[in-house]
Amino acid sequence: MNTIFWLIVVAVMLVIEIFTMGLTTIWFSLGAVAAAIAAGLGAPLWVQILLFSVVSILVMVLVRPFAVKVVNKERIRTNIEEVVGAQGIVIEEIDNRQEKGTVRLRGVEWMARSTDGEVIAPEELVTVEAVSGVKLIVKKSM
Numbered sequence: 001m002n003t004i005f006w007l008i009v010v011a012v013m014l015v016i017e018i019f020t021m022g023l024t025t026i027w028f029s030l031g032a033v034a035a036a037i038a039a040g041l042g043a044p045l046w047v048q049i050l051l052f053s054v055v056s057i058l059v060m061v062l063v064r065p066f067a068v069k070v071v072n073k074e075r076i077r078t079n080i081e082e083v084v085g086a087q088g089i090v091i092e093e094i095d096n097r098q099e100k101g102t103v104r105l106r107g108v109e110w111m112a113r114s115t116d117g118e119v120i121a122p123e124e125l126v127t128v129e130a131v132s133g134v135k136l137i138v139k140k141s142m
Helices: 002-020 026-040 045-072 079-083
Strands: 087-095 100-105 108-114 125-132 135-140
Touching (some): 026 045, 087 108, 087 135, 100 135
Antiparallel strands (some): 087 100, 087 125, 100 108
């Protein structure tokens, strides 16, 4: 009976993983496989639970970092993500207090604010630190 329970846990964890693709529940399904094998061999319940816990945690800690790198290798950065770290030129003074400022970046004008509240004059070179909505968050380039 315990074997069937653990096999149901495996199935549920795999279905959740298929729908989420977050590499979170797959490790628990592997732990449940180990527990199902132990149950099939007649191990007591505490051994099954211990195996489930230990195998799940070990596999998650040892394999997950590598799996995340492999899965995320194909991830394509969006246009917004590519802007972070790029340099632009201030075309209208950036002043957070007056809520004004414009930067030209790759031929496109963006509203901009400084990261530290510093006023940045026109023609200054700035580096994009982040994007907040439609505004670039910038700092003066060194």
